[in-house]
Amino acid sequence: MYKLNREIPVSITLNPDDFTGEDDAFIHMHRHDNKIKELSKIATDNASMVLHAGTSIDRDVGDIISGYFFASNDCSEEEYKRAVLFDELIIESTAMSHNTKRNILFNILNKTSYCSGKEKAKLQADLKRVQEWRNAVAHGSFTIMNKNFEVKLTYQSGGEKVLVLSDEFWVNVEETIEKAEKTLSKILSCILKERGCVQEIGDDPESDKQLESKSELFEKRMNEEFGEGWN
Template sequence: MKDIKLPLTRTVSLTIDTHNVDYSNAVENGDGYLVVPLGAVIDREISEKMDKARANGGKVLYSTTSIEQDLEGLLLRYFMGPFVKHDHRRDLFERAILQSSALSFSSKKELVSKVVNHEGLLKGKKKNRLQSVLKSIMEWRNAFAHGKVQHDNRKGCFVKYYSGGSKELNITDEFWSELETVFKDCSELVQEALENLEARAPNQ
């Protein structure tokens, strides 16, 4: 399959502490002024980090869509029961409500929470963990969907986005490891809740 290349804007910055400038490598420019090298604003390593952040950000968006479909599956099973044969009402509920843009990820998250709590589909700390990971996933999805990947010589790679105010998400290997754990936990918790729901007798 073709690997497409689309135009992208790169935003990089160089933060300077004017009180602690290293003059040891300063040279005269011939006009009586000292020129102090400040380092690279962008180079191959920085470009590769930004490209990797964008690529991983795309995976965050796709994985969030997968999580959202799992939430829809749980809600469909709860409200419409198990699939037996084609049912116009079931099909309409799935397409016109669950998959509609009118029902946001946030709304599905809250609705799933109510179903899980009301039906006791997860026990103990798992209920709170599900809400916590869903909240994190929603925040990260919004950051990568609407934010801008940037790089600063001091802060490194980060995503600048707006969510009730201007925010920044620092992109480090530790962050990616945490993100992987959160997505894995979320997928397993939603699947466990669905399995517990499916295991119940029809009249429960």
């Protein structure tokens, strides 16, 4: 997964009660210097992943909004220009916050059948969590508790909150992001298919034959260039 080139400051916390004296604390830090550096790098990489995922999901939501209002398989040049201008002036505008885009998205979903029931409720909860994690890693502070190597993230969200960044936490983050991205992709696909912008196998027998012919031609060319088993 793409990692943003962004350093996350990670502080080291020493609890005097964990050590018998300053020498003991110094020896502990020196002995485990590589482990501390490794934990700091993991925190930085994971935080960058969350920031990138938040930006990517925000773009996906914008694509759904734009697609819902403008997607068409036979739009005129003038309609296309209006759609591009809509994206530039509204969807990509700094005035269009993450919360505003989410509100528009769920207003659309409430009036359509692209995503409903438990799936819609789960998406709403997942997007909210991803946004909170994104804000937390962007504005919070990372701390490594030196004796037990526990990594914590302290941030503000209706008061001070603390997350323990365990392996289980990061697995949950990754799964939540993947589920949200998958659902958003499904919604956009439904919109584009409804408007005739995409076609799948089984939609049109004549179109299926053309797709199959193109696929066979492509595979033949690849076999000739790279040999059998290239894929």
